[in-house]
Amino acid sequence: MARAIVIILDGLRRDLVSSETTPNLVRFAEEATRFTAHRSVFPSATRVVSAAFATGCHPARNGLCGNTVALMADGRLGLHDVGKPEFFPTKRRLTGVTLERPTMAERLADRGGAVVFNNVSPGAAYAHDPDGFGTVYHRAGSRGPGLRAVAKPLDIALGIDGDRAMADRFVAEAVAGEAALAVLWLSEPDTTQHAVPLGSPDHLATLKAADAIAGRVIAAVSERDEDTLLVVGSDHGHQTVGNVIDIDAFLVAEGLKTKGADDIVVAPNGTGALIYVHPDRAESIPAVERALRGTPWVGAVFSGDRLAEVGQAPNAGLAIAVSMAASDATNAFGVPGVSVAARPAAGKADRLGCGQHGGLGRFEQSPVLMIRGRGFSAGEERTDATSIVDLAPTILTHLGVPHADLDGRDLHAPLELHGEQRS
Ligand SMILES: [Zn+2]
Structure with a gap:
């Protein structure tokens, strides 16, 4: 039976995969094809990536534009934290839909189903299947088809111990089960990377521990002799966060918005940001864009049709996408890649000196991808440009599920070459 199993180590940088830090992943690379030009989406943030992974489409088409977004309600823009468990029901109430494209869970509902074990934010977990076609296990609430509560919820904590306990259940229930798609999404090394400097002893210890969890699950998958x-x-x-900028305060200081007004709303997304402008104030967009371009802390600005370059669209008030300035400078532990971060909403940590992501910086846009299975050669290195949105078409092709009109492409290509090698 064709199956697909996905193991995600949240936040893992490709350049931190090494025989010292992640020996299990290095060993797996010998059995898999590894993709050395793999990229995230924009913003390079977990909830956005989760929706892009699940739908095979960028935010412009799946409708989930940020980790923090603004939604229009009663003619006014309001900020929403996508990580909260109530985000998708709220979005459905305000906009009529959760995601605007079908998820893999929906496409697989009558073909063996999808099961997701997830230890990141509730919103990121539910982005895999916001309408309840399969099963999502999360510490904030586990639910099966029809969004009904499951008999055995996932009672774990954020972080490496919770990841380990979750992986135990994943092996016993999902790997040993029959679901067409099973996803294990660890909270590490991301959780620790946000709290300590990259490359510090605490970070490296967590990296090793997350790698050990991945190694154990890979071994369990390998024991089942299947077309997986x-x-x-x-x-x-x-x-690494080198500086923190309050974009909203900047716009107020520049006289572009009134303090506290909701006609221009900044949605901070780590080292990226989305700026929403009420349609009644659309004439102010060029001035806001000009002001942002004039600062040293902005790396790239996209608006109008150019939003398509980062997979976004000028819909529902979204006017400008910002990637904060990034450099290849190193931190105190010799780890390269320093960025400016957008100051998060009140009450949230700004991560200064620790890890962050969300923008187009080189290292936040260098996630890991390795694929083992039919059509992928052991030990091969692929240097063609790949993206998170390519995973859904690749998985659906493996499972024999028809799909069309996705933003991503099937990574079995060049199919002819692999087909000849197989036959
Ligand atoms: Zn993440």
Whole structure:
């Protein structure tokens, strides 16, 4: 039976895969094809990546534009934290839909189903299947088809111990089960990378521990002699936060918006940001864009049709996408990649000196991807450009599920070459 199993080590940078830090992943690379030009989406943030992974489409088409977004309600823009468990029901109420493209869970509902074990934010977990076609296990609430509560919820904590306990259940229930698609999404090394400097002893210890969990699950998958496509990777990397900028305060200081007004709303997304402008104020967009371009802390700005370059679209008030300035400078532990971060909403940590992501910086856009299974040669290195959105078409092709009109492409290509080698 064709199956697909996906293991994601949240936030793992491709350049931090090495025989010292991640020996299990290095060993797996010998059995798999590894993709050395793999990229995240924009913003390079977990909830955005989760929706792009699940739908095979960028935010412009799946409708989930950020980790933090603005939604229009009663003619006014309001900020929403996508990580909260109530985000998707709220979005459905305000906009009529959760995601605007079908998820793999929906496409697989009558073909063996999808099961997701997830230890990141509730919103990121539910982005895999917001309407309840398969089963999502999460510490904030586990639910099966029809969004009904499951008999045995996932009672774990964020971090490496919870990841380990979750992986135990994943092996016993999902790997040993029959679901067409099973996804294990660890909270590490991302959780620790946000709290300590990249390359520090605490970070490296967590990296090793997450690698050991991945190694154990890979071994369990290998024990089952099946036509399994095994995808091991990450959703984005991290940059070190070198500076924090309050974009909303900047716009107020520049006289572009009134303090506290909701006609221009900044949605901070780590080292990226989305700026929403009420349609009644659309004439102010060029001035806001000009002001942002004039600062040293902005790396790239996209608006109008150019939003398509980062997989976004000028819909529902989204006017400008910002990737904060990034450099290849190193931190105190010699780890390269330093970025400016957008100051997060009140009450959230700014991560100064620690890891962050969300923008287009080199290292946050260098996640890991390795695929083992039919059509993928052991030990091969692929240097063609690949993206998170390519995983859904690749998985659906392996499972023999028809799909069309996705943003991503099937990574079995060049199919002819692999087909000849197989026959
Ligand atoms: Zn992540």
